[in-house]
Amino acid sequence: MQDPLPPPLDVNAPLIKLIGTARRQIRQAFWAKFAVHGLTPQQGWILRVLFAQGPMSLHCLSQWVFMDDPTACRIVKTLQDKSLVDSIPDPAHGRRNIISVSRAGAKVAPALEALAEELGQDLEAGLSEPERLQLRATLIKVIANLTRSAAPAP
Numbered sequence: 001m002q003d004p005l006p007p008p009l010d011v012n013a014p015l016i017k018l019i020g021t022a023r024r025q026i027r028q029a030f031w032a033k034f035a036v037h038g039l040t041p042q043q044g045w046i047l048r049v050l051f052a053q054g055p056m057s058l059h060c061l062s063q064w065v066f067m068d069d070p071t072a073c074r075i076v077k078t079l080q081d082k083s084l085v086d087s088i089p090d091p092a093h094g095r096r097n098i099i100s101v102s103r104a105g106a107k108v109a110p111a112l113e114a115l116a117e118e119l120g121q122d123l124e125a126g127l128s129e130p131e132r133l134q135l136r137a138t139l140i141k142v143i144a145n146l147t148r149s150a151a152p153a154p
Contacts, residue, residue: 009021015142019142026119026123027041029119029122030044030115030116030119033115033118033119034112034115037108037111037112038082039082039108039112040075042065042067042071042075043075043078043079043084044112044115044116045065046061046065046072046075046076046079046085047079047084047085047101047105047108047109047112048109048112048113048116049061049064049065050085050099050100050101050105050109051101051105051106051109051110051113052113054100055098055099055100056098056099057090057093057096057097057098057099058072058073058076058096058097058099059096061076061099076099079105082104083102083104083105084101084102084104084105084108085099085100085101085102085105086099086100086101086102087099087100088100
């Protein structure tokens with residue numbers, strides 16, 4: 001006996017299912033592309049942000065990549081172990097380190113950026129400019145809704 005297949009996705013599917021499915025598809029695409037460089041999507045994202053924005057504190061970096069500090073810290077530690085980022089004490093703040101892309105990381109980052117650009121084009125293929133803008137605006141609202149619902153009550 002063959003298991004029944006789920007119904008195809010359509011415009012009546014719950015948003016949580018559509019957004020979750022899109023997120024998983026994006027992650028799988030990044031896994032496939034970034035694996036060539038021995039990186040996970042999160043490691044690649046952090047390396048790309050540091051390359052584009054320059055050195056910053058761990059807390060600032062975690063905000064840029066929408067992660068909590070402990071998760072970003074673990075990923076940065078892995079990138080340090082791979083010699084792709086450096087961490088040095090912040091001379092202006094005794095308990096903070098500044099994270100930057102290492103020389104080795106600077107050689108990898110442009111390739112990651114090109115792969116991300118390619119994936120972005122695949123993701124947006126077939127969407128008109130008004131559809132792209134509407135999708136961005138809608139996703140920003142969804143993110144804001146979830147950010148508000150996750151905030152601690154006063």
